[in-house]
Amino acid sequence: MSGFYSVAYYTGTIIFGFSALFLLPMIIALFYADLNSLFDFTISMSLSLMMSMGMIVYGHNRLDTKESLSWRHGLMVASFTWILLTLISAIPYRLSGYSLSYLDALFDVMSGFTTTGLFLIQDLDHIPQALNFWRHLLTFVGGQGMIVLAISFFVKEMGSAYKFYVGEGKDIALVPNVRGTAQWIWKISFIYMFIGTSLLWIQGMRIGLSPINAFFHGLYIFQAAWSTGGFAPNYQNILFYHDFGYEIIGLIFFIIGSFNFGLHYALIQGKKQEFRKNIEVISFFVSSFTLSALLVIYLSDAGVFTEGISMFRRVVYNVLSAHTTTGFGTIYAQQFVQDWGALGITIMVVAMLIGGSACSTAGGIKGLRVGIILKGIFADINRLIKGDKTMRVIKYHHIKEHVLDDAGFRSATTITVLYLITFTIGLILTSFAGYALTDAAFEVASVTGNVGLSIGITSASMPDYLKLTYIVIMYLGRLEFISVFVLIGMFVKGVSKWFRRY
Amino acid sequence: MVSTLLVLWIGAQAQLISIQELLNQSKAYDQQTVIIEAEVILEVLERDDMAWLNVNDGTNAIGVFLPLEMTEKLTTFGNHQNQGDRIRIEAIFYRNCFEHGGEMDLHAINIDVIEKGFRIERPISTWKFSFAIVGFTSSMISLWMYRRYRKNKRKESNLSS
Incomplete structure (x- = not known):
């Protein structure tokens, strides 16, 4: 039972820290003299603070020792925190009136936190600046991780921080202690944020935006790109700017954002060869090139796009956006349906499911796992062909040299199979709602891989059960299943215990 | 023409x-x-x-x-x-x-x-205003009580050690 109180205590502590974030949109609301938004965020922050302090006191009073937290409870903290933060962060959406229901608000927040980028919010071109700021802030924080944020600033209260960190789908140690690692993740993100926002700000003014709009749009597009989130402040997404330069800056930052934080850290440490040798980087470039080339040849043959710049801006850009799980779209949803055909959609589905790098802001199965599985399969085939009876050591490079053993291969395969099962379930449920199979495959791959590109299925008018299904899939995909399964297991165990007692 | x-x-x-x-x-x-x-x-x-x-x-x-x-x-x-x-x-x-x-x-x-x-005229919502005032005041009182609670707990643990 002590574990339950620990979960309450640590979850409360993380939410307490997160509550401070509400101050930022409140400042924006004040700046724009938008009192209704100010009240929306004040109400949300108050509820968040009171709930978190209640949980801390409740947990702390009954806690034996802070160090007694097991792995199981550590993982539960991560998955439970995500649920509560989603419930809290959706309040300003609903209060603003731009989300038609609380379910729609939850959908948008989960989409933001998981860096998916799909949205149900209404009248996006007229939403308050404070709410737009909140949307992009959530996707930025979600990309790095709420637990990572809490560990960076509240480490004194976090005796078992590493267990939460792993529960959030990250496992790389940049420096020996987890607080240092979390702080490095934020340092890297803030350095890029400064550079990215500045570049987009300047480019925004060059393409005709006023300085203040250029600044906010630069910040939002950077946050969405770096977090591979794919949100944009206006309805037309990246098409709003009608500028190749603006798209390219976004492209650079979403590709960089989809790389492992370990790789960023290695490059900062001067280990330039890491970029050349890393299995994820190789996997990303090989798959990006192959998928882009296939699609370019296919669409060129079909006469959809005929010249180089169009091919790059409308085809390669979307493949890279899908592959990095960003979701910036340079074509309309209808164009996927009308022009890309079954092969084009299949290629996009593959790109979205593979996703970016492990321990990055990206979603999907991850290049590392795909690389490991392919390497393992090729090694097995090679052994069979050569009739080799001796055991060969298969190695791969990811930050350091690793030996590909059965445990590593099994772990990569397990997560991959779980992704594919989730995708299949989503596909069945979406098809059940009456959507065509190829359209359903595209949309569900986008949801499973936390991408955000849409073929037009995601809208406020889709059935509620589908909204709920997508929320669960986004959540599972981002936390990579295990910590969510632990939470579900503990919940089921608790309920059955309760039923047995009464 | x-x-x-x-x-x-x-x-x-x-x-x-x-x-x-x-x-x-x-x-x-x-x-x-x-x-x-x-x-x-x-x-x-x-x-x-x-x-x-x-x-x-x-x-x-x-x-x-x-x-x-x-x-x-x-x-x-x-x-x-x-x-x-x-x-x-x-x-x-x-x-x-x-x-x-x-x-x-x-x-x-x-x-x-x-x-x-x-x-677009957006009149200030009175119910939002009321909830925000009540919520903010309650959360600040809770925060003050929480800080006192933490202080006392810290004192207790210092005394026991």
């Missing part, structure tokens, strides 16, 4: 459709003159003597490429504070515009303001 007649003739040939319909039937409307009525969003994006306008008719949004001088008649642009001018656009639709890197866009022949934009 000739240009006015030309615009009137084109207007007579073109048909009024929604942006969503345009996108859904993009092959049929490709390089055809169409008319849409939509609200102008955010601001004019100037490109030398030309400009981009983003317009939204409630069904979808699209970019309109036009000479900068045409935008002079626009006064209000849509954002949270304002309902933008509603304009009637006669334009050629390109589903794969060669000039703009394959973008699906409209090249305007003529635009007319059919409804002036206006500032």
